[in-house]
Amino acid sequence: MTVPLIALIDLDAFFAQIEQYETPEYRGQPVIIGGKPGGRGVVSTASYEARIFGVHSAMPINMAHRLWPDGIYLRSDMAKYTEYSKRICEVLYNITPVVDQASVDEFYLDLSGMERLAGTPRELGLRCKELIKEQIGLTCSIGIGPNRLIAKLASEYRKPDGLTIVNSGQVQQFLDPLPLKALRGVGKKTLARIAKLNVTTVGQLRQRYTLIELQQAVGEQTGGSLYHQARGNYQARRVSHKSRKSISKETTFSADVSDQQQLKKTMQRLAFNVARSLRKKEFRGDVITIRVRLADFTTSTRQRKLSEPIDSDVDIARIGWELFELNGYKDKSLRLIGIGVVIADEKNTNDESEKTQMDLFSVPGMESKGAENEGDEVVTAIDEILNKFGEDSIRRGG
Amino acid sequence: MRFEISRDALLKPLLAICGVVEKRQTLPILANVLIQIEGNRAIFTGTDLEIQLKTEITLNQSIDEPMELTLPARKLTDICRNLPDESLITFTLEKNRTVVRSGKSRFSLTQLPPQDFPSMDSVTGMTNFSISQASLKKLFEKTHFCMANQDVRYYLNGLLFETNGNKITCVATDGHRLALMSSEISDSLSEQQIIIPRKGVSELQRLLVDSDDGCEITLNNNFLQAKFDSTIFSAKLIDGRFPDYTRVIPDIDESNKIMEADREQLKQALIRTSVLSNEKYRGIRFLLNENRLSLTINNPEQEEAEEEVEVNYPYQEELEIGFNVSYLIDALNAFSDEKVLIRFTNSDSSCLILSKKEEGVKYVVMPMKL
Numbered sequence: 001m002t003v004p005l006i007a008l009i010d011l012d013a014f015f016a017q018i019e020q021y022e023t024p025e026y027r028g029q030p031v032i033i034g035g036k037p038g039g040r041g042v043v044s045t046a047s048y049e050a051r052i053f054g055v056h057s058a059m060p061i062n063m064a065h066r067l068w069p070d071g072i073y074l075r076s077d078m079a080k081y082t083e084y085s086k087r088i089c090e091v092l093y094n095i096t097p098v099v100d101q102a103s104v105d106e107f108y109l110d111l112s113g114m115e116r117l118a119g120t121p122r123e124l125g126l127r128c129k130e131l132i133k134e135q136i137g138l139t140c141s142i143g144i145g146p147n148r149l150i151a152k153l154a155s156e157y158r159k160p161d162g163l164t165i166v167n168s169g170q171v172q173q174f175l176d177p178l179p180l181k182a183l184r185g186v187g188k189k190t191l192a193r194i195a196k197l198n199v200t201t202v203g204q205l206r207q208r209y210t211l212i213e214l215q216q217a218v219g220e221q222t223g224g225s226l227y228h229q230a231r232g233n234y235q236a237r238r239v240s241h242k243s244r245k246s247i248s249k250e251t252t253f254s255a256d257v258s259d260q261q262q263l264k265k266t267m268q269r270l271a272f273n274v275a276r277s278l279r280k281k282e283f284r285g286d287v288i289t290i291r292v293r294l295a296d297f298t299t300s301t302r303q304r305k306l307s308e309p310i311d312s313d314v315d316i317a318r319i320g321w322e323l324f325e326l327n328g329y330k331d332k333s334l335r336l337i338g339i340g341v342v343i344a345d346e347k348n349t350n351d352e353s354e355k356t357q358m359d360l361f362s363v364p365g366m367e368s369k370g371a372e373n374e375g376d377e378v379v380t381a382i383d384e385i386l387n388k389f390g391e392d393s394i395r396r397g398g
Numbered sequence: 399m400r401f402e403i404s405r406d407a408l409l410k411p412l413l414a415i416c417g418v419v420e421k422r423q424t425l426p427i428l429a430n431v432l433i434q435i436e437g438n439r440a441i442f443t444g445t446d447l448e449i450q451l452k453t454e455i456t457l458n459q460s461i462d463e464p465m466e467l468t469l470p471a472r473k474l475t476d477i478c479r480n481l482p483d484e485s486l487i488t489f490t491l492e493k494n495r496t497v498v499r500s501g502k503s504r505f506s507l508t509q510l511p512p513q514d515f516p517s518m519d520s521v522t523g524m525t526n527f528s529i530s531q532a533s534l535k536k537l538f539e540k541t542h543f544c545m546a547n548q549d550v551r552y553y554l555n556g557l558l559f560e561t562n563g564n565k566i567t568c569v570a571t572d573g574h575r576l577a578l579m580s581s582e583i584s585d586s587l588s589e590q591q592i593i594i595p596r597k598g599v600s601e602l603q604r605l606l607v608d609s610d611d612g613c614e615i616t617l618n619n620n621f622l623q624a625k626f627d628s629t630i631f632s633a634k635l636i637d638g639r640f641p642d643y644t645r646v647i648p649d650i651d652e653s654n655k656i657m658e659a660d661r662e663q664l665k666q667a668l669i670r671t672s673v674l675s676n677e678k679y680r681g682i683r684f685l686l687n688e689n690r691l692s693l694t695i696n697n698p699e700q701e702e703a704e705e706e707v708e709v710n711y712p713y714q715e716e717l718e719i720g721f722n723v724s725y726l727i728d729a730l731n732a733f734s735d736e737k738v739l740i741r742f743t744n745s746d747s748s749c750l751i752l753s754k755k756e757e758g759v760k761y762v763v764m765p766m767k768l
Contacts, residue, residue, distance in 0.1 A: 306548055
């Protein structure tokens with residue numbers, strides 16, 4: 001039987017590194033991606049130079065700015081980063097056909113059984129780094145181990161530009177000295193709960209506590225997860241097959257907004273973008289959701305299930321606005337507003353009843369649309385213009 | 399401040415209000431009923447911001463000082479419902495609460511400020527007329543079940559209410575089938591079309607009784623108000639244009655094939671065969687031969703139901719057509735006449751269901767391709 005061998009390729013400070021690669025003047029400088037100071041954004045990535053000053057991701061931009069006012073603050077350009085991500089994925093296919101992209105900057109490679117063909121794990125790892133450096137221009141950290149957990153922990157072991165290999169025989173030796181916070185899913189809250197156990201390293205945790213004791217101390221799920229992680233067992237996250245994809249857009253206002261017209265216009269604009277993404281992927285949505293954050297930060301979502309899937313921005317915006325009014329957000333001051341759709345099941349989209357039950361109003365010359373409702377021709381025309389002249393070429397009027 | 403009402407007098411307005419009050423409200427006060435006491439009148443109001451119901455009862459006593467309070471509608475109704483018949487209920491207003499006492503029971507309920515209770519402005523209308531409660535109820539009963547539910551074509555999620563001369567027409571359609579009923583009234587009215595939202599139709603239908611007592615209707619472009627007995631019902635209208643229904647009602651043509659059937663017999667046959675229909679598509683196949691109708695239904699489990707019904711169908715030519723069986727059952731249920739007539743054009747066109755005695759009622763059902 002082949003020994004399983006998994007590598008995790010993690011791009012170092014991905015967004016910041018891309019900007020540094022594209023603009024040589026930024027190299028060696030603290031680059032902070034996420035928005036301009038003064039706004040309400042958070043840091044999405046800080047370059048290693050910026051991390052020295054304590055700037056880290058998820059920190060509000062303004063706080064980062066207080067820590068290091070001279071940093072280079074850039075707005076994130078997701079389209080560009082996604083493009084890089086795609087290219088990296090292509091490069092990795094040269095190593096193995098089994099590439100699983102875990103996030104925009106993380107890729108799991110299954111290298112099982114490749115040793116005889118392509119070399120030792122170290123050689124394979126070096127090859128990945130070389131290819132990405134040569135063809136993309138970026139550095140990455142790689143962890144290689146017998147499963148995804150070990151690969152991930154190993155990739156974090158030495159950063160940036162690291163390569164850490166943990167053979168199946170060395171797993172326990174690698175894990176035992178690690179601090180508990182290195183484990184997956186251990187954040188501030190779990191750490192506080194673990195504190196009473198009086199252990200600091202993975203090894204101590206493993207040797208001193210049984211599964212039951214751990215579960216009693218920190219809860220069933222976290223306890224179970226810690227127990228298995230401490231032994232280097234990888235448990236695939238259970239993915240619910242029921243979960244459906246959704247598309248949504250939201251915006252945080254630079255100052256709280258209570259003007260109905262402005263809110264409605266914003267919702268229409270967001271719905272336009274949602275509908276556009278939906279149609280590009282040839283999907284339709286049958287649940288409309290809205291998300292609202294009030295001035296006092298209370299955040300809520302409301303949704304409505306539709307009897308039939310739709311993809312028109314006018315309909316999405318209208319239902320979104322109905323939900324908005326129905327839920328008493330009128331006259332409220334808003335910090336954030338968002339709208340989205342849950343993509344209808346493929347099965348529903350090609351609903352047989354749609355095909356077989358004939359519609360009273362689809363008889364030629366008889367449209368069920370009232371005078372104020374536009375036909376599909378308008379949407380098709382909008383899509384054609386957007387395709388031809390770019391995503392910003394046309395907008396709906398007020 | 400206190401007042402007394404008998405349980406039986408209180409229960410009726412409360413039950414009516416509960417239909418209007420949404421189970422999940424957006425504003426806490428919408429879960430409440432507003433009670434206003436003026437002299438010997440007690441006025442109850444409930445709303446979900448789309449529809450509002452105001453109804454009043456007479457008290458046995460007269461209260462000197464007017465009072466206003468709002469109490470959780472469902473809780474108050476459930477308390478009332480579970481008290482013995484003919485018990486007397488005393489309400490005592492305290493700061494932020496109201497104590498409800500009856501016999502040896504005592505309930506202390508949270509009270510929200512009455513000035514926060516959203517009230518709809520009274521409707522001033524462009525059109526005013528009177529119609530008997532029974533006639534209005536019938537207009538709704540014959541058509542309401544064809545309204546769409548949560549359809550993207552939001553103007554179908556309600557009932558078209560059309561006035562023209564001395565004719566009132568109600569139309570409901572979900573795009574697959576359509577129901578229409580016209581009724582004559584004595585007043586002569588201008589031409590107007592409004593769309594009453596689903597919930598407004600079902601609540602109003604529930605409140606109306608089969609009596610010749612009048613119901614005063616006031617309409618404008620945004621609201622409908624119906625005044626009857628001691629009740630005022632208001633509904634915000636759907637702002638949209640209803641499709642031109644006259645174009646989808648098939649023309650009565652010489653070439654139509656007319657099937658006459660015993661309504662109850664046909665309905666029972668449809669219900670029996672529908673047991674084996676595909677739960678989702680509900681398709682049924684009609685095969686018409688001279689004076690004979692064969693019904694066939696299949697489901698994905700390859701099960702099959704067949705039934706033959708004797709009908710009056712004086713044609714040699716065979717006609718095969720598919721339908722959603724539920725649509726037909728709904729339509730047959732809505733008639734009261736012994737016989738029904740179904741007019742067919744061909745396999746790809748809608749059929750028209752009529753009854754000789756109920757002239758103003760029409761159902762149009764689009765076929766299914768099976």
